[in-house]
Amino acid sequence: MRSGSSRRRHKAARPFAVALALVLMGALYAVLSPATQVAADTGMSAQVAEGKGLFQVTCSSCHGLNGEGSSQGPSLIGVGAASVDFQMSTNRMPMARPGQQAPRRPVTYTAEEIAAIAAFVQSLGPGPAIPPSSAYDASNLDAEAIARGGELFRSNCSACHQAAASGGALPNGKYAPSLHGVEPLHIYEAMRTGPQQMPVFSAGAIPDEDVASIIGYLKELEQQPSAGFSLGGLGPVTEGFFGWVVGIGGLCLVAVWIASRGARAK
Amino acid sequence: MMAKPAATAEQAEVLETHAPAPAGPVKKLGGPAIWFDERIGLAKLGKASLRKVFPDHWSFLLGEIALYSFIVLLLTGLFLTIWFKPSMGEVEYHGSYQLMRGLAMSQAFESTLQISFDVRGGMLVRQIHHWAAILFMAAMTAHMLRVFFTGAFRKPRELNWLIGVGLLSLGMIAGMTGYSLPDDLLSGTGLRFTDGAIRAVPIVGTWVEFFIFDGEFPGDAIIARFYMAHILLLPAILLGLIAAHMALVVYHKHTQFPGPGRTEKNVVGYPLFPVYAAKAGGFFFIVFGVLILMGATMSINQVWLYGPYNPAQVTAGSQPDWYMGWVEGAVRIMPGWESHWGPTTWSWNVFVPFAILMGIFYTALGIWPFVESWLTGDKRPHHILDRPRNAPTRTALGVAGMTFYGLLWAGGGNDILATQFSLSLNSVTWFLRFAVFVGPVIAFLVTKRMCLSLQRADRERVLHGSESGILVRSQIGGYSEPHVPISVDEAFTLTQHRQYTPLEATPTEDEHGVKLKGPGTVSGLRAKLSAWYSGYDVAKPTAAQIAESHHHGDEDTPALPH
Ligand code: HEM
Numbered sequence: 001m002r003s004g005s006s007r008r009r010h011k012a013a014r015p016f017a018v019a020l021a022l023v024l025m026g027a028l029y030a031v032l033s034p035a036t037q038v039a040a041d042t043g044m045s046a047q048v049a050e051g052k053g054l055f056q057v058t059c060s061s062c063h064g065l066n067g068e069g070s071s072q073g074p075s076l077i078g079v080g081a082a083s084v085d086f087q088m089s090t091n092r093m094p095m096a097r098p099g100q101q102a103p104r105r106p107v108t109y110t111a112e113e114i115a116a117i118a119a120f121v122q123s124l125g126p127g128p129a130i131p132p133s134s135a136y137d138a139s140n141l142d143a144e145a146i147a148r149g150g151e152l153f154r155s156n157c158s159a160c161h162q163a164a165a166s167g168g169a170l171p172n173g174k175y176a177p178s179l180h181g182v183e184p185l186h187i188y189e190a191m192r193t194g195p196q197q198m199p200v201f202s203a204g205a206i207p208d209e210d211v212a213s214i215i216g217y218l219k220e221l222e223q224q225p226s227a228g229f230s231l232g233g234l235g236p237v238t239e240g241f242f243g244w245v246v247g248i249g250g251l252c253l254v255a256v257w258i259a260s261r262g263a264r265a266k
Numbered sequence: 267m268m269a270k271p272a273a274t275a276e277q278a279e280v281l282e283t284h285a286p287a288p289a290g291p292v293k294k295l296g297g298p299a300i301w302f303d304e305r306i307g308l309a310k311l312g313k314a315s316l317r318k319v320f321p322d323h324w325s326f327l328l329g330e331i332a333l334y335s336f337i338v339l340l341l342t343g344l345f346l347t348i349w350f351k352p353s354m355g356e357v358e359y360h361g362s363y364q365l366m367r368g369l370a371m372s373q374a375f376e377s378t379l380q381i382s383f384d385v386r387g388g389m390l391v392r393q394i395h396h397w398a399a400i401l402f403m404a405a406m407t408a409h410m411l412r413v414f415f416t417g418a419f420r421k422p423r424e425l426n427w428l429i430g431v432g433l434l435s436l437g438m439i440a441g442m443t444g445y446s447l448p449d450d451l452l453s454g455t456g457l458r459f460t461d462g463a464i465r466a467v468p469i470v471g472t473w474v475e476f477f478i479f480d481g482e483f484p485g486d487a488i489i490a491r492f493y494m495a496h497i498l499l500l501p502a503i504l505l506g507l508i509a510a511h512m513a514l515v516v517y518h519k520h521t522q523f524p525g526p527g528r529t530e531k532n533v534v535g536y537p538l539f540p541v542y543a544a545k546a547g548g549f550f551f552i553v554f555g556v557l558i559l560m561g562a563t564m565s566i567n568q569v570w571l572y573g574p575y576n577p578a579q580v581t582a583g584s585q586p587d588w589y590m591g592w593v594e595g596a597v598r599i600m601p602g603w604e605s606h607w608g609p610t611t612w613s614w615n616v617f618v619p620f621a622i623l624m625g626i627f628y629t630a631l632g633i634w635p636f637v638e639s640w641l642t643g644d645k646r647p648h649h650i651l652d653r654p655r656n657a658p659t660r661t662a663l664g665v666a667g668m669t670f671y672g673l674l675w676a677g678g679g680n681d682i683l684a685t686q687f688s689l690s691l692n693s694v695t696w697f698l699r700f701a702v703f704v705g706p707v708i709a710f711l712v713t714k715r716m717c718l719s720l721q722r723a724d725r726e727r728v729l730h731g732s733e734s735g736i737l738v739r740s741q742i743g744g745y746s747e748p749h750v751p752i753s754v755d756e757a758f759t760l761t762q763h764r765q766y767t768p769l770e771a772t773p774t775e776d777e778h779g780v781k782l783k784g785p786g787t788v789s790g791l792r793a794k795l796s797a798w799y800s801g802y803d804v805a806k807p808t809a810a811q812i813a814e815s816h817h818h819g820d821e822d823t824p825a826l827p828h
Contacts, residue, residue, distance in 0.1 A: 100690075143367035150365055154451065154573050158581040163451060164571040168582025169681035173690030176582065220365055227382075227389050227565040234686075235452070237679040239566050240588025243400035246560060248331070248408055251401075254552050255327035258545055 051120030054113055058094050067124045072098065079193065080127020081118035086189035088114045090182075100173045101196055128192040135208045136188040138216030146220055149213030156201065157214070165218055166233040170197055180222060184215045321522040321535035325412045327549060331405035334553040335398045336508065342395035343497065349385055351377040352493035354449065354486040363570050371574035374449040374489045378569055394561030399441050401557065403589040406434050414634075414664050417652035418521045421645065424635040426514040431632045433507050436500060438589050443496040445567075445587055449489055452567070454575025455584045457484065459594070466616035484577065521651050524762045526755040530649045583681060595677025596623050599698045640792070641799040642766045655724075656763045658717035659799045665713040666706035673702045714802070721804040724760045727752055728807050729815040751816060761807060766800035769793050 056065055062073030069075030073095070076084070087093035088109055092102035118130060141149075154163060160176035162168045167178035174197055179187070188211055194200035206214075231238045303309045353373040359366045361376065362383045381388035410430060413419055419427035442460070446453045461483040465471040480487035519533050528534050536542045572581060586594050596619030603614040638660065639645060654661040676683060677698045684691040731749035738746055752760075771793035776782055788796075807815070 143364045147359075147365055147367045147369050150573060151369060154576070154579045154581070158451075158579065160582055162583045163573065163581035164568070166583070167685055169684035169691045172692055173684075175685050217365065221571075224365070227393060227568060228561075228563045230565055230568075233568075233571070234682055235583045236567075236585040236587050237583070237591070237682045239396075240400060240591060242564060243397065243560075243588065244404050246564070247397065247401040247556065248404045250556055251331050251405075251553060252324065252328075252408075254549070254556075255324035255331075258327065258549060259322045259324040 045119070047116050047119045048123045051116035051118070055117050055120050059117070062095065067121055076121050076124065078125035078127045079121065081122040081130050082128040082189040083193035083195075084118040084121045085114060085130045086186055086193055086195065088117065090186060092195070101175065104177060128189070131185070131188055131192075131208075133185070136184050136212050136215055138184065138212045138219060141213060141216040145209075145213050146216045149210070149215070149217030150221075152206065152210055153214050153217055156206070160198070162234075164233045165221065179218055182218075184219065187211075187215050187218065321520055321533055323523060325416075326520065328405055328409035328412050330546060330549060331553055332402055332409055333508065333512075334550045335402040335405060335557065336504065337550070338398040338554055338557050339395060339402060340501065342391050342398060343501070345391045346381060346395060347497055349377055349381050349388065350374070350447070350493075352447065352490045354484075354489050366570065366573070369574060372449045372489070374447060375569070375574045378448040378450070382570065390558075390561050393564070393566050394557050395444075396566045397560040397564070398557050399444060400566075400587060401553075401560075403434075403437050403441060403587075406430075406437055407589070410434060410631075411664070411668070415652075415654045415661060416521070416523075417648065417657055417660070419635045420648040421635075421639065422647050423514070423518055423521075426511060426518070427635050428632055429507050429511045429514070431628060433504065433511065434631075435628055436504055436507070440496060440500040440504065441587055441589060443492040443500065446492050447489060447496060448567075448569045449575050450569035451572035451575055451579055451581055452569070452584060454484065454577070455580060456586050457488065457575075458577070459586070459597075463597075463616055463620040466613040467621055468610065468612055468617065484575070519649065521649050523651050524653070524759050526758050528650060530647070533649070585678060585682075588675075591678035592671050592674035593620060593624060593678075595674035595680070595698070596620070598680055599674075599677040599695050599702070601699075638799075641769075641796050643769045643788070643796065644766065650762070652763065655717040655720040656765075656803075658714050658721070658802060661717050662710045662714035666710040669709035670702060670706045673698055673705050677702075718802060718804055721806075725804055725807055728757050728760050728812060757812065761812075763806070765803050765806060766796075768797035768799070768801045 055063075055067070059067075059073075059076075062070060063076050064070045064073075067076035069077075084093070087102075089107055091105040091107045091109075095102045096105075115130075121127075122129065138146075138149075153165075158165075160168055160170065161179055162176075165179040168176050170176060176198070182190075190198065191201040191206065191211055191214075192203070201211075226233075231242055299309075351373040355373050356370055357373055357376050359369050359371055359376055359379065361379050363379055366379065378392075381392055383389070413427065413430070442456070446457050446460075461475060461479065464475050464478065467474065475483065478488070478491070479485040480491070520535070522528050522533055522535070525534070536545075573579070585591065597616060600615050600619045603618075605612040605614065652660075677695070680691060680694045680698070683689060683694055731751040734748050734750045736748065738748055740746065769788045769792060771790045772782065772787045774782060774787075774789070
């Protein structure tokens, strides 16, 4: 525990020194720079300012003080508020430790903090914004639209996420996660921002109403009863495994019983 | 497996299986039975087979599991044929599964959805049918391993072994065609795989593809053609082979594990009627019951999740059923080698793991009984089974083969292993590329060692008895554990087997320099292989040694306190 926290302090100390120096530099720059720049800075809303502060404390060690990126993390200029909202609401970011892929974890930041950082990153360069809920609302879809969502899902997503959205492996230790229980908002944001290996599905390729169909399909799929235990929903591999264990295993026990019974039952 | 002689040996009655005395028509039969008996001599026929004797060991029931699941397959399959439509004609779905409403799909897929959701009991029967297929193949495989490791394939049963190999390979094809029928995304992907494998066969591949698919993949004929094979051709051949298989079992009589009173000339066990028939009948209902339970509680092949087949779609975790998994694994871990010679493409990456590997596998299985008898020079008939340890090289080869198969299996599920155990897909693949070669060698060496140690332990047990578990302190303070001699019956069981002396090479030429050939000759190579195969056995104690050790024991071993 102790070594962990001291390491974290350690890690934060350097960016802090850099941050301090930069703030000083920034102040100096603000005084000396042309008027337009000043106008932009003063135009920064309170939310963006708050976000910038939070960002510099929690994210800048990897993404750089102004989101320009570093050897530890990519540039966030132009990734947009949607990307930050997705990454932080699923608590992939801040990344706990450098690795192949930041896993989904229970969220630890408040909605306001996330919104503030998202606003700050959006101010760095425009990218996909956090959508209003009307953009991905699937509650009024009819059966045909949902079935079409299934087709879209199988055409665009199941190669990585598996047909029943149970997840799948990707090269080099990466994986496409299971989509069970993922919030509609985060499905939308994932499609528009393309985290990690996932391609970006822009509004040009899949318009909002189709995204809503996909979301509707995924949510309906979760409601469907399975025909018995789903066995993980992973397909023939687990089916074969259970066939051997339950079928052959169970019947061998019976066979042992029968063979031993007969001798006495004669 | 069998560590001790079967416990039934002592209690069971010994039934010599000679032909029953010719008997006239049986009197006590009812009207219709007499009617038949007077015309086709049913009673005589029935009586002979009713007196057939079956020995009791649980592993002898593995073949029965296969037999019964095949019957279940026939029954459930019949039910499915009533509604299934083997057509690739396109329709728009308007059945009761909402999530497919309005989608274009083939009639085959539509009728599969209909069986699942709209036919009463359809889902249950579909699931039982698929579980029965899984169990059929698994039981056959387990049964074959039992036959292999106990040497039940030896003369005179080589033919039945060959029939078994035929059943195993045809079962695989039957399963493969059945898997393709629903025309869902998985079955289409599986067909795509088969198509690729066929095309990879050099020179004739493309031609064969066009022949099977009636044009380019997927075409619109394949489902109807597979349907014919799946419900007519393959079951008929399977049924015929199973009948021949069972007839030969009856004709040869069943083998038995060694034990007192069991010889190469008798079979110790229960007459087919009533004891064995009751047991077998009961076991049929248990197998059926287990399959119904599996079908009712464990989902299998939920085609509605995969959706109708569309060549433009694919799903992660596309796998064949388990019995094709090892071939899938071989294809997955094979490096992507390819040669282009002139206008031809040689896809080693598919051709080697598919055609060549499967060819080697089935050929090796088929010729094994003949190879083994060539190695040992043993041409005698055998009705007493081997305890696996007493055929150490065979047992080690078997375990090496299982290791090879198991590693390829893992390769077929490499993506599932990667996601479920948080491994890297690439590491799994690279590990397996080496492991499939190294693993079997290690398995061979370890197994052979284990067999030889077990042989040594048997020898010790016969010569020095078993440990009594009682510590005795002598007057001068030393401790010793007296051994109690084992029973004569057990000693018999542990020493009844034959040990082979490796074949000696015979001269290759006679005194006139004429090449010698023919049945009696043994080449140098064959002698070497024979020594490798059976030259390591731990010599079992001779009768003289046993007598000597008992005598010895009387003097040295302190008597047990009573
Ligand atoms: C359709 C699948 C099969 C069915 C229904 C089946 C059924 C049976 C049954 C019920 C027996 C008698 C009981 C027993 O020993 O287990 C038997 C014996 C035998 N089977 Fe099979 N079997 C099948 C596949 C195979 C395969 C794949 C092989 C080997 C490649 C094989 C080789 C043998 C041999 C050699 C015997 C005689 C064993 C002895 O007498 O000890 N069978 N089979």
